[in-house]
Amino acid sequence: MKYKFNESEMTTFAERLGRLLEAGDILILTGDLGAGKTTFTKGIAKGLGISQMVKSPTFTIVREYDGGRLPLYHMDIYRIGDDPDSFDMESYLEAGGVSIIEWGELLEEDLPQNYLQIKFSYTEDNVREVSFETHGVRAGEILTQIT
Numbered sequence: 001m002k003y004k005f006n007e008s009e010m011t012t013f014a015e016r017l018g019r020l021l022e023a024g025d026i027l028i029l030t031g032d033l034g035a036g037k038t039t040f041t042k043g044i045a046k047g048l049g050i051s052q053m054v055k056s057p058t059f060t061i062v063r064e065y066d067g068g069r070l071p072l073y074h075m076d077i078y079r080i081g082d083d084p085d086s087f088d089m090e091s092y093l094e095a096g097g098v099s100i101i102e103w104g105e106l107l108e109e110d111l112p113q114n115y116l117q118i119k120f121s122y123t124e125d126n127v128r129e130v131s132f133e134t135h136g137v138r139a140g141e142i143l144t145q146i147t
């Protein structure tokens with residue numbers, strides 16, 4: 001399953017996904033700089049009913065949003081390489097919210113067991129291709145509901 005989305009289609013799709021996510025769900029967003037991972041996360045936050053402005057957590061590693069149906073833990077581990085132990089990711093994953101990890105594929109052997117991977121690639125100006133990879137049963141359920 002592959003989609004080509006402009007920015008507003010991307011946001012609408014992510015918002016729909018945000019409405020059906022459950023506590024403990026983990027999304028790993030993969031794609032180059034500017035591929036749309038944070039834009040997608042903004043749509044999910046909207047779908048979760050979060051009205052705060054979602055900002056890229058690149059320099060903070062994680063930002064938490066508590067104003068919606070479920071807490072959202074938005075992580076970006078692009079800059080964690082030097083000191084992975086400085087941040088207790090596990091405690092977020094188990095905290096009963098929705099976790100989104102930009103650049104999560106960099107975790108390699110530390111990847112969680114169950115997650116939906118969403119891959120973004122640049123096709124042309126203002127269009128992004130989105131594809132999915134499921135890891136575990138729950139990810140398959142989510143994918144069935146959104147596609």
Ligand SMILES: Nc1ncnc2c1ncn2[C@@H]1O[C@H](COP(=O)(O)OP(=O)(O)OP(=O)(O)O)[C@@H](O)[C@H]1O
Pocket residue numbers: 005006007008010031032033034035036037038039040056058076102125126127128
């Ligand atoms: N179809 C589209 N979907 C998503 N974003 C788009 C699209 N077309 C253009 N854009 C623009 O591309 C940029 C995507 O940036 P965004 O911060 O979401 O990327 P990112 O994958 O999070 O990058 P980084 O790895 O630096 O965190 C935004 O400026 C957005 O406005």
Ligand SMILES: [Mg+2]
Pocket residue numbers: 037038039056076102
């Ligand atoms: Mg980003």
